[in-house]
Amino acid sequence: MTATTLSPALVAHLPTGLLVDGHWGPAADRSTFEVADPATGQGIFDVADATPADALRALDAAHAAAPAWRAVPPRERSELLRAVYARLVARADDIGALITAEAGKPLAEARAEVVYGAEFLRWFAEEAVRADGLVRRAPSGGNTQYVSRRPVGPSLLITPWNFPIAMATRKIAPALAAGCTVVVKPSELTPLTTLLVAEIVRSEAEERGLPTGIVNVVPTTHAADVTGPLFEDPRLRKVSFTGSTGVGRTLLAQASANVLRSSMELGGNAPFIVFADADLDAAVEGALIAKLRNSGQSCVAANRFLVHDSVARDFADRFARAVGEQVTAPGTQPGAQVGPLISEAAVEKVTGLVDDAVAQGAQVLTGGSRLDRPGHFFEPTVLTGVSADATIVTEEIFGPVAPVVRFGSDDEAYELANSTPYGLAAYAYTTSLARAQRAMEDIEAGMIGINRGLVSDASAPFGGVKASGLGREGGDVGIDEYQETVYVAL
Incomplete structure (x- = not known):
């Protein structure tokens, strides 16, 4: 199903499948779900409905691509993100129309979201080359302290429906900048924009000879069933979630089994x-x-x-x-x-x-x-x-x-x-x-x-206190959520 208000070129090339290891394809059982326009209630596209097996394939891809992506020089990671930023801004009208189609917000507001969401790519393109470390003589004088940062590892990013591009780029950009590979589970209400952003990342990575399994996307209507096996898999090392406090508490409980690094941007009042x-x-x-x-x-x-x-x-x-x-x-x-x-x-x-x-x-x-x-x-x-x-x-x-x-x-x-x-x-x-x-x-x-x-x-830390969450996104601390600090005594 298609939306008549979208440009024919966008409709013809909009991905609606799963992205796993740089390839688009159907769900394992070939099931789909309908994305509807909230302004009319009418369906606009059918999207692949991922299964738990699909999610594990996506984690396989993220795990396999992790060593190569970690080894990519920070400057090259930065240039990839900067190129994706430029492509999003150049297509602000087109992508804004897609946001309006699946999320309902006015076109002017949707276009503004594209620019705002793209800013996370530009910001973290700049942060990718600024992962600070430390070398100093210990106070005792007996050794030298060497402190560095390394990527935490394959990360699960769970995004909400209300800002479909900004919520995706706010997580994908710092993860890639830090050297992490990701599996993205977008909201089933607004998956189309995330799929398009992922395709832009995939195509830019392919053109540059970089690993294409760095971003994998598994839209689904069975979120708990699909993400559950990922939390149980020791290869997953990080989860970032934006959504309700109730769901956040459940995910934190699941994350505790493998002691996952967790970022939670939860409810507000x-x-x-x-x-x-x-x-x-x-x-x-x-x-x-x-x-x-x-x-x-x-x-x-x-x-x-x-x-x-x-x-x-x-x-x-x-x-x-x-x-x-x-x-x-x-x-x-x-x-x-x-x-x-x-x-x-x-x-x-x-x-x-x-x-x-x-x-x-x-x-x-x-x-x-x-x-x-x-x-x-x-x-x-x-x-x-x-x-x-x-x-x-x-x-x-x-x-x-x-x-x-x-x-x-x-x-x-x-x-x-x-x-x-x-x-x-x-x-x-x-x-x-x-x-x-x-x-x-x-x-x-x-x-x-x-x-x-x-x-x-994008340049300021975003997050809350009390039951509104853990960690921060954006700003100069946003990349920290995807890095481990390692200390060596020399």
Whole structure:
């Protein structure tokens, strides 16, 4: 099945099979699954549905290619990543259309994701040649200490559906830069973009005479069955996962058997704090970005809007007007600003959270219900009069709904902000330097935006604290997740 909005050239050459050892092919049992367009609910492509045997073949390939890839000079690894970066940027329109087709986000947003995702390749192309070591005389004077880094080994990368290119490149790029080979298990909801990125890596590696088994991809609708045997195989040395905290806990338990290096970017419940002295125009502008990017389907999306009593009504009214003016439409429609949710289940979850909040006394300032059209659309929504213990405040919404909760003092704001097991991202708006400094110190989150509604940057460390995960992706520490530190006493 094909999507008529995609270019004929892309449709003709888009891989939909498994990539194992540099070759595309069907699943072992030749089974497939359908990828649907969330704006219509209609199928667009059929993709190979990997089996456990396919996953083990992919690990075979990653293990076999590991010694040769590890021996490739860092400069050559760097140049490969830089070439893939250039090809992605050159095809931003084409790849953006593919993201819109399978993930639903507006075309402008999808194209921006291509550029953002490509930045991880450029960044780690630069980091590949900067793996620092150490040579120094021991304090005792009796020997020399030599410290180096080496690739951790074959890695399993499990990516989510909401940013299909950025989540793939954020893991593939540092792994390859460090000298690791990988097996990628993309989300069954949005596997197509990952498959295309993998083909670009494969073709560039082949042209350069480099190992083609460095990136292997096994899309599947049976994730636990397919990845389970990999966790049991001692050849696998690393797992990186982005997704829910519940699944992350399960994977960490599995990883413990072989003591796998583990990176976990898990759930969030980001507070967006508007202090009494905030610039409300700037706060509303930032709130639109922090809440509505990808229709709120982001782990760093603002989930709770904590607003000081003195400005709560004014902020809520301004924010509701701005939200109500957003154009909610299929991503391919000119002027679309908010696209569909990923699935019917996502719409049902958001609907339930809003209905529950209203039943507990919340007022709907704008939106509040699903849209009566094909696809999985929910109106961008602002709720006020929401209690701090409402389910819509304590759970991750993952949709275009903004509950506004009032606070009376700065101490109460921090208490509310930190009253969650999660700590991925947070946002705070204030014109006071003292308040900004306290926010940086007292908010329990791995990433904090001060007077900014967007924190993601390939050159900065991405990750959370508490139940939001382990490790960091991006920045100068991102490559560390794929390296072992070795000390030799000379």
